Amino acid sequence: MPAxxxxxxxxxxxxxxxxxxxxxxxxRACLADIVASAGLTPVADVEHRFSPQxxxxxxxxxxxxxxxxxxxxxxxxxxxxxxxxxxxxxxFADAAAGLLREAFGARxxxxxxxx
Amino acid sequence: MPAxxxxxxxxxxxxxxxxxxxxxxxxRACLADIVASAGLTPVADVEHRFSPQxxxxxxxxxxxxxxxxxxxxxxxxxxxxxxxxxxxxxxFADAAAGLLREAFGARxxxxxxxx
Numbered sequence: 001m002p003a004x005x006x007x008x009x010x011x012x013x014x015x016x017x018x019x020x021x022x023x024x025x026x027x028r029a030c031l032a033d034i035v036a037s038a039g040l041t042p043v044a045d046v047e048h049r050f051s052p053q054x055x056x057x058x059x060x061x062x063x064x065x066x067x068x069x070x071x072x073x074x075x076x077x078x079x080x081x082x083x084x085x086x087x088x089x090x091x092f093a094d095a096a097a098g099l100l101r102e103a104f105g106a107r108x109x110x111x112x113x114x115x
Numbered sequence: 116m117p118a119x120x121x122x123x124x125x126x127x128x129x130x131x132x133x134x135x136x137x138x139x140x141x142x143r144a145c146l147a148d149i150v151a152s153a154g155l156t157p158v159a160d161v162e163h164r165f166s167p168q169x170x171x172x173x174x175x176x177x178x179x180x181x182x183x184x185x186x187x188x189x190x191x192x193x194x195x196x197x198x199x200x201x202x203x204x205x206x207f208a209d210a211a212a213g214l215l216r217e218a219f220g221a222r223x224x225x226x227x228x229x230x
Contacts, residue, residue: 006127010121012121044163044171046173047175048158056179056180060172064184065184067197080123082184112229114227
């Protein structure tokens with residue numbers, strides 16, 4: 001076992017709203033909401049828009065990072081959150097999935113974890 | 116199942132060289148080597164140095180992203196690679212682990228995958 005274990009959450013968004021998934025301010029706000037809900041601390045960020053649609057963004061955190069990749073044409077996106085400590089709230093994954101469903105009008109958000 | 120599946124690799128570096136893990140150019144070069152070895156395409160990046168040591172960096176890719184977080188004081192780091200398509204080389208994970216061992220003088224690199 002490595003000396004320092006980390007946690008990875010993968011959220012797969014399906015059947016989302018195409019306009020919402022291509023709306024950079026909305027995507028950024030959703031990530032910020034998830035970071036805040038997990039009690040994590042942003043330190044730097046980067047974003048890239050693809051042509052003709054889609055975007056990727058990553059926020060470095062004091063505790064690791066969160067990133068999103070969207071495919072508006074497919075109504076799809078996924079978000080990964082890695083952290084060197086477990087989120088404070090025991091229901092963090094469910095809460096984050098709810099924020100993603102709401103932000104992107106998605107019927108379903110699948111959650112996978114690695115720990 | 117979501118419409119678009121993605122792949123996540125987590126590499127845990129243990130017992131690495133403290134100076135190497137705090138050497139930003141070396142860390143960046145190692146990530147670039149892994150990206151090239153996987154046949155992926157960088158599009159943007161971000162980096163943050165922690166005080167008194169340690170760094171985080173993320174590279175957005177045309178195919179998703181790679182990120183690293185280092186704890187030189189513990190000889191530890193981890194790298195996550197997410198991609199919307201599997202790396203071309205079937206031995207990608209082993210090759211990437213080898214690059215990480217070499218770059219950081221680590222005795223062991225543990226690999227976890229989510230797919």
